[in-house]
Amino acid sequence: MILSLQQTAAGRIGVAEREGVLTNLYFESDPLPADAEIGETELLQEAFRQLRAYLQGELRRFDLPLDPHGTPFMRRVWMQVADVPFGTTASYRDIAAGVGNPKAVRAVGMANRLNPVPVFIPCHRIIGASGKLTGYRGGLALKQRLLDLERC
Numbered sequence: 001m002i003l004s005l006q007q008t009a010a011g012r013i014g015v016a017e018r019e020g021v022l023t024n025l026y027f028e029s030d031p032l033p034a035d036a037e038i039g040e041t042e043l044l045q046e047a048f049r050q051l052r053a054y055l056q057g058e059l060r061r062f063d064l065p066l067d068p069h070g071t072p073f074m075r076r077v078w079m080q081v082a083d084v085p086f087g088t089t090a091s092y093r094d095i096a097a098g099v100g101n102p103k104a105v106r107a108v109g110m111a112n113r114l115n116p117v118p119v120f121i122p123c124h125r126i127i128g129a130s131g132k133l134t135g136y137r138g139g140l141a142l143k144q145r146l147l148d149l150e151r152c
Helices: 042-056 074-081 093-097 107-111 141-148
Strands: 002-008 011-018 021-025
Touching: 011 042, 021 042, 042 141, 074 093, 074 107, 093 107
Parallel strands: none
Antiparallel strands: 002 011, 011 021
């Protein structure tokens, strides 16, 4: 795994690549994997270029090869989350229904929390059924900032 760490408008972020696909995004508060090799690749440079453009309001959809590791259920959740359009939100209940299990709201929340590539798979767009913000690995302040950026 090759890891690039860069300062962004959302704080210090790490992005990891393995064999030509992005596998992880790390926020400042996240522990970094001990086996990661710090470096740069064309893909990591492109990931940060797109991330910066997004954070400046110039990019609405990422075009990057992603390979988040998780269970088949988690991967279905992440695919559903990835389809939530820029500038909109969905509830955990909406995502549960979208993956064919409307009662799996808590499991959807857990999958969202374990999303290894937040921002790229926009789990910040998923909110509680009441419309309130709920947990986000990068913190609720960052979640609100990302939603404000998208004017949700």
